[in-house]
Amino acid sequence: MPSGTDGAPAPDPQGSGPAARRLPERVAAIVSAKDEEERLGATLQALAQISVVDLVVVVDDGSTDGTLRVANLAGVQTVKHQANMGKAQAMTSGAKVVALLEAEEGGTYQSDNPRALLFVDADLQESAVNLDFLCVPVVAGEADMAIATLPPQKTAGGGFGFVVRKAREGIAQLGGRTMVQPLSGMRCITREAFEAALPLATGWGVEVGLTVDVLRNKGRVVEVPVELHHRVTGRGPKAQAHRLKQYRDVARALKVRGRS
Numbered sequence: 072m073p074s075g076t077d078g079a080p081a082p083d084p085q086g087s088g089p090a091a092r093r094l095p096e097r098v099a100a101i102v103s104a105k106d107e108e109e110r111l112g113a114t115l116q117a118l119a120q121i122s123v124v125d126l127v128v129v130v131d132d133g134s135t136d137g138t139l140r141v142a143n144l145a146g147v148q149t150v151k152h153q154a155n156m157g158k159a160q161a162m163t164s165g166a167k168v169v170a171l172l173e174a175e176e177g178g179t180y181q182s183d184n185p186r187a188l189l190f191v192d193a194d195l196q197e198s199a200v201n202l203d204f205l206c207v208p209v210v211a212g213e214a215d216m217a218i219a220t221l222p223p224q225k226t227a228g229g230g231f232g233f234v235v236r237k238a239r240e241g242i243a244q245l246g247g248r249t250m251v252q253p254l255s256g257m258r259c260i261t262r263e264a265f266e267a268a269l270p271l272a273t274g275w276g277v278e279v280g281l282t283v284d285v286l287r288n289k290g291r292v293v294e295v296p297v298e299l300h301h302r303v304t305g306r307g308p309k310a311q312a313h314r315l316k317q318y319r320d321v322a323r324a325l326k327v328r329g330r331s
């Protein structure tokens with residue numbers, strides 16, 4: 072069991088709470104990817120090594136490079152947005168594909184034992200193998216959503232803390248929890264908690280919106296340190312433009328949910 076769970080109540084296997092529901096035995100990984108041909112292949116190879124993950128869906132979010140080709144070569148399920156729609160829509164599309172595939176298998180998330188969803192960024196490369204630790208609390212029925220916290224990154228960079236601070240304060244006000252890494256996109260979530268949080272907040276507000284919604288729905292949320300390494304956003308003009316969009320989307324997700 073990884074360390075870092077943060078005071079979530081212990082499971083109650085006999086009770087009528089979330090732990091009394093049937094536990095997810097399998098996990099579907101959903102990889103949102105926009106122009107990720109360089110890193111996606113290694114990420115998919117790593118995911119293939121996680122035994123609890125038996126379904127991988129790559130959502131190509133309007134890439135203009137060889138992202139789709141790399142995904143097809145890896146033999147995973149794919150869906151392509153013809154135009155870029157943003158990360159939240161990529162996650163929504165991925166979850167829909169999982170539901171469709173499960174329906175073809177003869178089940179639905181309501182009636183059977185649906186897979187938990189593992190949201191994965193495409194740029195994690197070989198470090199994605201460590202996401203098996205993130206699935207543990209959810210598969211064990213100890214959490215409804217587990218969010219990865221990343222160690223200091225190998226590559227220098229990173230922002231000035233504006234977006235992170237906005238996100239952290241907003242979640243604390245609306246959801247009553249102070250998150251270590253409120254923007255982390257690597258999350259494993261039960262299907263029930265995910266479906267109850269739909270529709271997702273748009274664009275880069277998706278993580279903040281999802282955290283607030285799951286907390287408000289009385290979901291058990293844990294943060295789990297996982298040895299993950301991704302492409303760090305730098306500090307040049309393009310990176311700052313990216314942060315502005317993040318800030319705008321985070322602020323919108325919080326406002327929609329009632330942040331003053």
Ligand SMILES: O=c1ccn([C@@H]2O[C@H](COP(=O)(O)OP(=O)(O)O[C@H]3O[C@H](CO)[C@@H](O)[C@H](O)[C@H]3O)[C@@H](O)[C@H]2O)c(=O)[nH]1
Pocket residue numbers: 103104105106107132155156157158161191192193194254255256257275276278301302303304317
């Ligand atoms: O329009 C887009 C843009 C990006 N992505 C994918 O989304 C993931 C995250 O994008 P990235 O460019 O790596 O953003 P970062 O700023 O590095 O992301 C940090 O902050 C985001 C929230 O703002 C979280 O979603 C990420 O998990 C977290 O690493 C990657 O797989 C991208 O390919 C899309 O699917 N659609």
Ligand SMILES: O=C(O)[C@H](O)COP(=O)(O)O
Pocket residue numbers: 229230231232233234235236304314317
């Ligand atoms: O680089 C980052 O960590 C994100 O883009 C958030 O930026 P921030 O550190 O300025 O909040």
